[in-house]
Amino acid sequence: MSHKTIILAMPPTNGLVELIEENLKFHGFKVLRVDSILQFKYKNLMERLCQFFYKQIYQSNRYKKQLKEKQSLSKAQKLLSNIQYEYTLVIRPDIFSEQVLTLLKKHTKRKLIGYQWDGLKRFPVKNIIHLFDQFFVFDNNDLTNPDYKHVQLKCTTNFYFDMIKPNKNHNKKLLAYYIGDHQACRVNAIEKCAEKLKENGINIKFIIPTSKTSDIKCYQSNHIIFGKINRLSYNDNLKNVNEADILVDFVIARHNGLSFRHFEALYFKKKLITTNKHIKSYDFYHPNNIFIWDGENLDNLNEFLNKPIVPISSHIVEKYSFKEWINGILEIEEI
Known part of the structure; x- marks a missing residue:
């Protein structure tokens, strides 16, 4: 099986990113995860003090946000180096800065794919959606959202992890x-x-x-x-x-x-x-x-x-597998 290369960018929530990474590998992908760039740490006491005073005076976390964006971009540049990847999949794109998404696009040879699996009303992406080659949503109502009438959204469903096989349970009571x-x-x-x-x-x-x-x-x-x-x-x-x-x-x-x-x-x-x-x-x-x-x-x-x-x-069950899901959004004939 030939390996396809993909960058996986998503929040590291509850081990879900690890499962998606493993399922991608299971279906023949070579995966680079970049969720580590989201981890933030003040570099020195001066940054902490500046954030404290900025928040006290302006009642805003804007300074900290700028630090986070600068730090995540620097980490992403080191992680990506000079390597090109065939695909990039960004889940919850709203948590990544425009600068990081632009960098990911530069390192993507075929398609930069976005997926907002938590609804555009809860987590808008209006200011960054133009960066993506294709953008998917899981809620059909998002397709008619007037804020996104200038872009072509595509709807997909969530999926189940087909790498994990079901076992029969033996409960005495339901x-x-x-x-x-x-x-x-x-x-x-x-x-x-x-x-x-x-x-x-x-x-x-x-x-x-x-x-x-x-x-x-x-x-x-x-x-x-x-x-x-x-x-x-x-x-x-x-x-x-x-x-x-x-x-x-x-x-x-x-x-x-x-x-x-x-x-x-x-x-x-x-x-x-x-x-x-x-x-x-x-x-x-x-x-x-x-x-x-x-x-x-x-x-x-x-x-x-x-x-x-x-x-x-x-046939219907397999339609909602991870294999079919990733095949569909990347438009790959075989995995």
């Missing part, structure tokens, strides 16, 4: 699994769902990885686990996915695209409870497998849980 950052818009639904599942005799593993007292006080349920100690790596998260019988997803109010949890449920053959009604338009939707919840009424939940999972065509 286990429901959810993990997600604290979002005020999801609190009520999370609590209602946890209580209803418990009423139906389901074991629960609901994790909100926060140790902030203000966040924790928002929840009244005793069935939720908190704390930074529970901020799992994504690899450990997938182990929990594999061990569970039911996956649960609570959509963020401003999102219409599907989270990773939907594709993991498809691949690992798990029941799914989701508040994202848009899943009904996807080709892998089946009411035996996926319970679309309005956030209020769970009267039919027990009936859903007692229905057998309906197998989905392998």
Whole structure:
């Protein structure tokens, strides 16, 4: 298998970058990660003092932002050296400065690809999108965002990691699994769902990885686990996915695209409870497998849980694999 070269630029969040790197290698890519350029450290006491006084006087972090951008550009120049790469994939481009993105483009022979997998309304890229050869979003609504009418956006979905193979779980009682950052818009639904599942005799593993007292006080349920100690790596998260019988997803109010949890449920053959009604338009939707919840009424939940999972065509399942995803956005015929 011939190696293709790619620069991977994305935040180093929860070990997700490591999994994407490993999946790229699994499919024949030689990968250069550049997330290390995002790590910031004051060089000396003078920089710390300047930031302190600048913030006190102007109530702004602009000085620190300038330091970060200068430092990340310097690191990127050393990391990239004089080497050219065939592709560059930038996930969450809003966290990289225009100078760094311009540098990445110079070191890319074929395509500089952007992917905003968290919605353009939450994390705008209006001032940097012109740098990309192609730009992908996961929310169809972003395609009609008036702020981006001058550029051609393309829509893609998230995916599942096909390098990891599912194993059969052997739970004596059904286990429901959810993990997600604290979002005020999801609190009520999370609590209602946890209580209803418990009423139906389901074991629960609901994790909100926060140790902030203000966040924790928002929840009244005793069935939720908190704390930074529970901020799992994504690899450990997938182990929990594999061990569970039911996956649960609570959509963020401003999102219409599907989270990773939907594709993991498809691949690992798990029941799914989701508040994202848009899943009904996807080709892998089946009411035996996926319970679309309005956030209020769970009267039919027990009936859903007692229905057998309906197998989905392998052709449809493979369509949402990492292999097909990376093949599609880079427009490579074979990997």
